[in-house]
Amino acid sequence: MRGRRxxxxxxSATMAMGMAACGDDDEPITAGGAQTGGTTATTAxxxxxxxxxxxxxxxxxxxxxxxxxxxxxSGKTLYTWDRDTSxxxxxxxxxxxxxxxxxxxxGATTPTAGPGVTDLTAVARPDDPTKMQVVWKxxxxxxxxxxxxxxxxxxxxxxxxxxxxxxx
Numbered sequence: 239m240r241g242r243r244x245x246x247x248x249x250s251a252t253m254a255m256g257m258a259a260c261g262d263d264d265e266p267i268t269a270g271g272a273q274t275g276g277t278t279a280t281t282a283x284x285x286x287x288x289x290x291x292x293x294x295x296x297x298x299x300x301x302x303x304x305x306x307x308x309x310x311x312s313g314k315t316l317y318t319w320d321r322d323t324s325x326x327x328x329x330x331x332x333x334x335x336x337x338x339x340x341x342x343x344x345g346a347t348t349p350t351a352g353p354g355v356t357d358l359t360a361v362a363r364p365d366d367p368t369k370m371q372v373v374w375k376x377x378x379x380x381x382x383x384x385x386x387x388x389x390x391x392x393x394x395x396x397x398x399x400x401x402x403x404x405x406x
Contacts, residue, residue: 296342296372297379298352299405304391308355308374308403310381313388316340318377320399327378330365337380337393337400339363342370354405379403 294311301307308316317337322328329337342349342360349358349372360370361378372379382393382400394402 294350295352295355296340296349297355297358297374299354300389302389302391302402304394304402304404306405307391308379308405309388310340314381315385315389315391315393316374316379316403317382317393317400318374318379318403320401322378325359325361325373325376325378326364327361327371328364329378329380330363334365336383338383340372340379340381342372346370374403375406377403 296311297308297316298311299306300309300313302315310316319329319337327334327339329339341363347360347370349360351358355374357375359373361373363369363371380400382390382396384390384392391402393400
């Protein structure tokens with residue numbers, strides 16, 4: 239009889255823990271497993287919407303020692319390469335290590351143009367078709383690894399084929 243009571247007690251405790259872990263169907267469960275009470279989830283969703291709506295442009299213009307140039311959202315200079323003759327980049331491997339491509343954020347499909355910027359598109363990278371590179375007037379856009387601060391234009395003229403991207 240004592241064994242049955244222990245079994246029944248163990249079964250009751252297991253069921254209680256299982257029910258507590260499931261939570262109430264009306265309350266969302268957060269990643270940590272706690273119920274949010276509805277208000278937090280609504281607030282988080284509103285914050286996500288606000289962040290998305292206020293996204294910085296993918297490409298903007300800035301003044302530099304070379305005149306008006308294209309820059310990314312953090313002010314880093316963007317470049318084009320004469321050897322790119324189509325929207326698809328030909329700069330891969332070691333080239334892409336020195337000249338990193340301007341990529342869209344994961345899940346994004348179109349770049350955001352700043353004031354005065356037009357003709358932006360995006361194409362899949364030849365070395366990773368799951369990633370999209372930003373293209374301006376059919377020219378893929380890149381950074382120069384030696385540019386360490388916003389406004390640096392050290393890559394202009396490298397090899398006679400790399401140029402700061404400028405609005406036409």
